[in-house]
Every structure is written in C-alpha cells, then in structure tokens.
Amino acid sequence: LPFHIQWQDLKDLFRTSGGTILxxxxxxxxxxxxxxxxxxxxxxxxxxxxxxxxFDGSEFSGRILIVHFDKLTN
Incomplete structure (x- = not known):
C-alpha cells in the first residue's frame, strides 16, 4: 500500500468490489x-x-497491490 493510506482509504477502495466488508x-x-x-x-x-x-496486480495511488488470503493458524 502507499505509505500515506489510512484504513478509511483502503475501505473505500475495497467497497467498490461490491462485497460486505466486516x-x-x-x-x-x-x-x-x-x-x-x-x-x-x-x-x-x-x-x-x-x-x-x-484488485490483485492493480495500481492504487502509484503502487501495485498484491492481494492474497491470510494464512489461518490453528
């Protein structure tokens, strides 16, 4: 992510995917x-x-995003 990004900016971006964000x-x-x-x-x-x-591989505010699922631990 670009270093000036706040959580609200990230939420606004991912909201455009149409999914319900928790x-x-x-x-x-x-x-x-x-x-x-x-x-x-x-x-x-x-x-x-x-x-x-x-969003994986897309550009956001001058940086390329790498989007993946988190690894779950037991």
Missing part, C-alpha cells in the same frame, strides 16, 4: 505511518475472492 486495518509503524500493508475482512469467502481477483 473490518479494515492498515498496519502502522511506531511513527504512526502505514507500514505498506493492511487487511480487509469480508462477510463471505466469495466476497473476498471477488475483491482478490479485482
């Missing part, structure tokens, strides 16, 4: 700036997959 986070460093990555939780796996297909 939560959005942007990882912040100790200085309060974005660390360049974040997470978006969707209501359904189908919503998440649609967003992944739509």
């Amino acid at each position: 939560r959005v986070d942007v990882a912040l460093g100790q200085d309060g700036r974005s660390r360049g990555f974040g997470t978006v939780a969707f209501a359904t796996e189908a919503d998440a997959e649609r967003a992944r297909v739509l």
Whole structure:
C-alpha cells in the first residue's frame, strides 16, 4: 500500500468490489505511518475472492497491490 493510506482509504477502495466488508486495518509503524500493508475482512469467502481477483496486480495511488488470503493458524 502507499505509505500515506489510512484504513478509511483502503475501505473505500475495497467497497467498490461490491462485497460486505466486516473490518479494515492498515498496519502502522511506531511513527504512526502505514507500514505498506493492511487487511480487509469480508462477510463471505466469495466476497473476498471477488475483491482478490479485482484488485490483485492493480495500481492504487502509484503502487501495485498484491492481494492474497491470510494464512489461518490453528
């Protein structure tokens, strides 16, 4: 993610995928700036997959997005 992006910006972008968003986070460093990555939780796996297909490899504010599913741990 671009380093100036806030969680609201990420939510606005992913909202355009049409899925129901449950939560959005942007990882912040100790200085309060974005660390360049974040997470978006969707209501359904189908919503998440649609967003992944739509945004993976796309450009957002000058940076190419890499979108993938988080790894789940037991």
